[in-house]
Amino acid sequence: MSAKRKVAVTVNGRPHQGEAEPRMLLVDYIRDVIGLKGVRYGCDTSNCGSCTVVMDGRSAKSCTFLAVQADGRELTTIEGLAAEGRLHPLQAAFQEAHALQCGFCTSGMVMSAHALLARNPDPSRDEIRRGIIGNLCRCTGYLPVVEAVEAAARARKAGGEGGTP
Amino acid sequence: MSSAERRTLVGQPVVRKEDPDILRGEARYTFDVELPEMLHVAVYRSPAAHARIRRVDLSRALELPGVVAGLTGEQVRQLGYVNPLSPFPFQSRDPFRRGNPTIKFFDHYCLAWDKVRFVGEPVAAVAAVDRYVAEDALDLVEVDLEPLPPVVDSAAAMEPQAERLYEDWDDNVMLTFRVSGGDVDAAFRQADVVVREEIHSGRFTGTPIETRAVAASYDAGVKTLSVWTTTQIGHAIGTLIENTIALPDLKVHVMFRRIGGGYGQKWAFYPEEILLPLLSILTHRPVKWVETRREHMTGTIHAREQTHHIEAAVRRDGAILGVKDRIVANIGAAYPTGGLASIVTTGMFVPGAYRIENYQGEVLGVVTNKTPYGAHRGFGKSEACFVIERLVDRIAARLDMEPVEVRRRNFIPPDAFPYRSVTGPRYDSGRYREALDKALELLDYDHWRKEQAELAARGRYVGIGTCLVIEPSSSTRMGSYNAGYYSVRMRMDPNGRVYVFPSGSDDGQGHATSISQLVGDELQVSFHDVMVVEGDSLACPYGSGSYSSRFSVVGTTAVTLAARTLREKATRIASVMLRHPPGGLEFSGGGVRVEGRPDRAVSLSEIARTAYFYPFQLPEGMDPGLEVLYHFRDPNIEFEADERGRVAMFSSFPYDAEAAVVEVEPDTGLLKIRKFVSVHDCGNMLNPLIVRGQHVGALAHGFGGALYEELPYTEDGQPMAASFKDYFLPTAMEIPELVLGHMETPNPFTPGGFKGAGETGAVGPPAVLANAVEDALRPLGVAVRRLPLTPQYLWSLIREARGADPGAAGQGDAACPTR
Numbered sequence: 001m002s003a004k005r006k007v008a009v010t011v012n013g014r015p016h017q018g019e020a021e022p023r024m025l026l027v028d029y030i031r032d033v034i035g036l037k038g039v040r041y042g043c044d045t046s047n048c049g050s051c052t053v054v055m056d057g058r059s060a061k062s063c064t065f066l067a068v069q070a071d072g073r074e075l076t077t078i079e080g081l082a083a084e085g086r087l088h089p090l091q092a093a094f095q096e097a098h099a100l101q102c103g104f105c106t107s108g109m110v111m112s113a114h115a116l117l118a119r120n121p122d123p124s125r126d127e128i129r130r131g132i133i134g135n136l137c138r139c140t141g142y143l144p145v146v147e148a149v150e151a152a153a154r155a156r157k158a159g160g161e162g163g164t165p
Numbered sequence: 166m167s168s169a170e171r172r173t174l175v176g177q178p179v180v181r182k183e184d185p186d187i188l189r190g191e192a193r194y195t196f197d198v199e200l201p202e203m204l205h206v207a208v209y210r211s212p213a214a215h216a217r218i219r220r221v222d223l224s225r226a227l228e229l230p231g232v233v234a235g236l237t238g239e240q241v242r243q244l245g246y247v248n249p250l251s252p253f254p255f256q257s258r259d260p261f262r263r264g265n266p267t268i269k270f271f272d273h274y275c276l277a278w279d280k281v282r283f284v285g286e287p288v289a290a291v292a293a294v295d296r297y298v299a300e301d302a303l304d305l306v307e308v309d310l311e312p313l314p315p316v317v318d319s320a321a322a323m324e325p326q327a328e329r330l331y332e333d334w335d336d337n338v339m340l341t342f343r344v345s346g347g348d349v350d351a352a353f354r355q356a357d358v359v360v361r362e363e364i365h366s367g368r369f370t371g372t373p374i375e376t377r378a379v380a381a382s383y384d385a386g387v388k389t390l391s392v393w394t395t396t397q398i399g400h401a402i403g404t405l406i407e408n409t410i411a412l413p414d415l416k417v418h419v420m421f422r423r424i425g426g427g428y429g430q431k432w433a434f435y436p437e438e439i440l441l442p443l444l445s446i447l448t449h450r451p452v453k454w455v456e457t458r459r460e461h462m463t464g465t466i467h468a469r470e471q472t473h474h475i476e477a478a479v480r481r482d483g484a485i486l487g488v489k490d491r492i493v494a495n496i497g498a499a500y501p502t503g504g505l506a507s508i509v510t511t512g513m514f515v516p517g518a519y520r521i522e523n524y525q526g527e528v529l530g531v532v533t534n535k536t537p538y539g540a541h542r543g544f545g546k547s548e549a550c551f552v553i554e555r556l557v558d559r560i561a562a563r564l565d566m567e568p569v570e571v572r573r574r575n576f577i578p579p580d581a582f583p584y585r586s587v588t589g590p591r592y593d594s595g596r597y598r599e600a601l602d603k604a605l606e607l608l609d610y611d612h613w614r615k616e617q618a619e620l621a622a623r624g625r626y627v628g629i630g631t632c633l634v635i636e637p638s639s640s641t642r643m644g645s646y647n648a649g650y651y652s653v654r655m656r657m658d659p660n661g662r663v664y665v666f667p668s669g670s671d672d673g674q675g676h677a678t679s680i681s682q683l684v685g686d687e688l689q690v691s692f693h694d695v696m697v698v699e700g701d702s703l704a705c706p707y708g709s710g711s712y713s714s715r716f717s718v719v720g721t722t723a724v725t726l727a728a729r730t731l732r733e734k735a736t737r738i739a740s741v742m743l744r745h746p747p748g749g750l751e752f753s754g755g756g757v758r759v760e761g762r763p764d765r766a767v768s769l770s771e772i773a774r775t776a777y778f779y780p781f782q783l784p785e786g787m788d789p790g791l792e793v794l795y796h797f798r799d800p801n802i803e804f805e806a807d808e809r810g811r812v813a814m815f816s817s818f819p820y821d822a823e824a825a826v827v828e829v830e831p832d833t834g835l836l837k838i839r840k841f842v843s844v845h846d847c848g849n850m851l852n853p854l855i856v857r858g859q860h861v862g863a864l865a866h867g868f869g870g871a872l873y874e875e876l877p878y879t880e881d882g883q884p885m886a887a888s889f890k891d892y893f894l895p896t897a898m899e900i901p902e903l904v905l906g907h908m909e910t911p912n913p914f915t916p917g918g919f920k921g922a923g924e925t926g927a928v929g930p931p932a933v934l935a936n937a938v939e940d941a942l943r944p945l946g947v948a949v950r951r952l953p954l955t956p957q958y959l960w961s962l963i964r965e966a967r968g969a970d971p972g973a974a975g976q977g978d979a980a981c982p983t984r
Binding site for chain 1: 180181183184185187188189190191192193194196197296297371372373374375376423424425426428457458459672673674675854855857858859861862863864865866888889890894895896897898900902903
C-alpha cells in the first residue's frame with residue numbers, strides 16, 4: 001500500500017480535506033471519504049456514466065479520475081443541486097417527464113444534463129442526445145430524459161432562472 | 166360507494182412519489198450497504214471454458230495484509246452443512262408431473278469443485294478489509310486447471326461423440342419438452358405449400374446498470390442471517406438459502422428494498438447468494454460483494470440463444486394450416502436460473518397472434534460451456550415472436566402476397582376471445598387486426614410504399630416491416646417458485662395511515678406510486694398517506710416476487726381487494742360509532758360519514774383507534790385491529806398440463822402492433838430507421854406515465870437486441886463481449902424517435918382491467934426490423950435469418966446475393982455464397 005496523499009477539494013460549495021492512496025478512484029473518495037453516496041458506478045470501462053459529477057464546471061466521470069487528481073478542484077455532486085429540500089428545476093423536470101425508473105443511472109444522468117445546460121442553455125433534441133451519450137440507461141429508453149432536459153431548458157428560458165454548475 | 170367519492174388517481178399520469186429521494190441522491194441500493202467491520206469479497210472466476218480443477222491454492226492470497234479469509238469449492242463441500250444449490254424455478258425433477266418436460270440436474274455448489282464449465286464460473290473467494298485489497302488478493306490466487314475440449318455450439322454439443330459437460334448424463338441435453346395440439350400431420354397433407362426455415366435468435370441479455378451485489382451478516386447470537394441482495398424474488402431466495410445452508414434454527418431475512426433494474430436478470434438463484442452468507446458465518450463479520458461489470462458479462466445470465474427448424478403448412482390463400490418447430494436452445498451451464506422455464510415458454514408461444522390449430526413443438530435445452538441462460542424481458546416469447554413473425558413474412562414472400570395480408574388472414578379474430586391456443590394458453594382479449602391497421606395508419610403505409618418504389622428506382626433500398634407481438638404476462642407454473650398468487654398485507658394504523666406490504670420487488674416499475682393510486686381511490690385517503698414497504702422477506706408476506714409483468718395483473722388486484730376488505734371493516738366500525746346502518750355511509754376526505762352529512766362523520770384515524778385501542782366497542786365477533794392479509798389467485802390459468810404438454814401458464818395477453826420503415830445502405834450494410842410505430846394495448850392503464858415509460862424502455866431493449874447487442878464466443882469458449890466496450894447497449898443516440906399509439910382492451914378477468922405493460926416493447930423490434938430489412942433488400946432476394954442486424958451481417962447478405970448474380974455490382978471477390 002502506498003502512502004496516502006492529502007486531497008483538498010471544494011464539494012457543493014464547501015471545502016473538504018482528506019487523504020487518499022494514489023490509486024484510489026475519485027468515485028470511491030467521494031463516497032467513502034467525503035461521504036456522499038449519491039454517486040455510484042455500473043461498469044469498469046468508463047462507459048455507463050453513473051459516476052458523472054461536475055468538476056470545475058465540466059461533466060467528469062469520477063470513476064476515471066484518481067482522487068489525487070481532484071486536489072484543488074471544485075466538485076458538484078447530485079447532492080449539490082437541490083436547495084434546502086426543494087428540487088432543482090432540472091430535477092423537477094426529470095420527475096415530471098418520468099425520466100427515471102430504477103434510479104441507478106440518475107445521479108450521473110442529471111449531472112450530465114446539468115453540465116450540458118450550463119454550456120448550451122437551448123439545446124436541440126439532437127444536441128441533448130449527444131450531450132448524454134456518455135450516460136447509459138436501461139430503464140427509460142432515453143426519450144423521457146430528452147424530454148425532461150427540453151422542458152428544463154424551456155422553463156429556464158421562460159423564467160430566467162437556473163442553478164449554477 | 167356514493168357519488169360524493171372522487172376517484173382521482175387511478176388512470177391518471179400521476180408523477181411518482183419515489184422520485185424525489187432518487188433525484189436528491191438519497192436512494193440506497195445493495196451497493197450502499199455498510200455495516201461495522203464489514204469485509205469486501207472478491208470472486209476468482211474461471212478463465213477457462215471447460216477444465217478439470219486440479220488445485221486451488223489460496224495460501225499466498227491469505228498472506229496479503231488486509232486479507233481475512235478465503236474459500237474454495239472443496240472447502241464448501243467439506244463444511245458439512247452446505248447442500249448443492251437448490252433448483253429454481255422448477256423445484257422438482259418432473260414439474261408438470263407428466264414426465265414432460267424431462268429435466269436432468271447436477272449438484273453445483275456455490276463454488277466450482279470438480280470442473281469449471283464456463284468462463285466466469287465462480288471458483289474461489291477472498292474477503293478483505295476493502296475492495297482494493299480484495300482485488301489485489303485475486304491476483305495471488307493459484308488455480309491449476311487441466312483443459313478439456315470446450316463445447317460451444319449446440320449442434321456440436323448434441324453430436325454423439327461430443328464432450329459431456331456432466332459426465333453422469335448420457336448426453337448434453339438437459340431438458341426436453343414436447344407440446345402439440347390438433348393434427349399436424351393432416352395439416353401438412355392438406356397443404357398447398359410447405360415453407361421451411363432455419364431461424365436463429367442470437368445470444369444477448371439485458372444488462373441493468375446496477376450490477377448484482379450481495380451483502381450478508383450472520384448474527385450467531387440470534388441465529389439470524391441477514392442478506393441484502395439484488396434480487397427480484399427475495400422470499401424465494403430466503404427459502405433457497407435455507408435449503409442450501411442446512412444449519413439448525415437458522416432464521417433467514419432477505420432484504421431487497423431497491424433494485425437498480427432487473428428485467429429478469431435478477432430472477433435466478435445465484436451462487437453468490439450462498440457464498441456471501443457462508444463467508445459471514447465463517448468470519449463472524451458482515452461481508453459484501455459488488456459485481457464488476459466484467460464479472461456481470463459472464464457471471465449473470467444470458468438469454469435468447471435458440472435455433473428453430475420450423476415448417477409451416479400453408480394454403481394458397483395464405484392461411485397457415487399447421488406448424489412444426491424443433492427448437493434447440495443453447496443454455497450454457499446447468500445452474501438454477503430462469504432459462505428452462507423460458508425455453509419451455511418459447512415452445513408454447515410459437516403460434517403467436519395467429520389461429521394456428523395444428524402444432525407440434527419440440528424444445529431441447531442443450532448445455533454448453535457458456536454462461537447459463539436465464540430470463541430476459543420477453544422470456545421465451547421474444548424468441549417465439551421473432552420466429553413466427555419472420556415465418557409469416559417468408560410465407561408471404563413464397564406466395565407473393567403482402568405480409569400484412571398474410572397477417573390479417575391468420576389473426577385470431579376479436580370474437581374468438583377468450584381463445585384457447587393449440588398449446589394450451591387462454592388468450593384473454595385482443596384486437597390484433599385493429600391494432601395493426603392503426604399502426605399502418607400512423608406509419609402512413611401507402612405513402613411509404615410509394616416512396617419505396619420511387620427510391621428503389623433510384624437504387625436505394627427502403628423497406629417496410631410489420632409485426633404483431635403478443636407478450637403473455639403474469640406467469641405461473643405448478644410446483645415452482647411462481648405458483649400463481651399474489652399476497653399483500655395492508656394495515657391502517659392508528660393514525661389512519663395505510664401501510665402496504667406487497668410481495669414483489671421494486672426494480673424501478675413504480676410500485677409505491679401505483680399502490681398509492683389504488684389505495685388512495687379505494688379508501689379515499691391522500692396519495693401521500695399510503696406507505697409502501699416492499700422488499701423485506703420478513704415484513705412482507707411470502708410471495709413470488711416481481712417478474713413476468715405480473716404486478717399489473719395480480720398485484721394491483723390483490724391491493725385493490727385488500728383495500729376493499731379493510732374498507733368493509735372500517736365501514737362496519739364506523740356504523741357502530743355513528744349509530745347508522747353501513748348501507749348509508751360514504752367515504753370522504755379521509756373519513757366516513759353519513760351520506761351527505763359532513764356533521765355526522767368520523768375520521769379514519771378515529772375508526773382505527775377504536776379498532777386498536779377500544780376493541781370492546783367493536784361489533785360482536787369482530788377481531789381488533791385494521792389489518793388484512795390477502796391472497797389473490799391468478800385467474801385464467803390452467804395448472805394441470807395434459808398428456809400433450811398443454812397448459813395455460815400465463816393469464817393476461819398484452820400486445821403491440823409495430824410497423825417500421827428502414828433504409829439499408831448497400832455498400833456498408835448500415836441500417837437507418839426512417840420511422841417506427843408501436844400501437845400498444847396493455848388493457849386499462851393504471852398510470853399512463855408509467856406505462857409509457859415501461860414501453861419506451863422495453864423498446865430500447867428491443868432495439869439493442871435487434872441491431873447491436875450480441876454475446877459471441879470463440880471456438881475455445883472465450884466470451885468476446887466482456888465489457889461495455891464490446892457489448893453495444895444503446896446510448897441516447899441509438900433510440901429513434903417513436904410514434905406511439907395505444908388501445909385499451911381491458912383484461913376481462915380482473916377488476917382493474919390492467920394487463921402487463923413492461924415487456925411487450927422488448928419483443929417486437931427484432932421481428933419488425935428484420936421484416937423491414939428483408940423488404941428493403943427484396944430486389945436482391947435476401948432472406949434474414951438471424952440477429953442482430955449488424956452492418957456486417959447485412960453487408961454479407963447483400964454481398965452473397967450480389968455474388969450469386971455475376972452481373973451485379975459487387976464489393977470485390979465474387980465467392981460463391983454458401984447456404
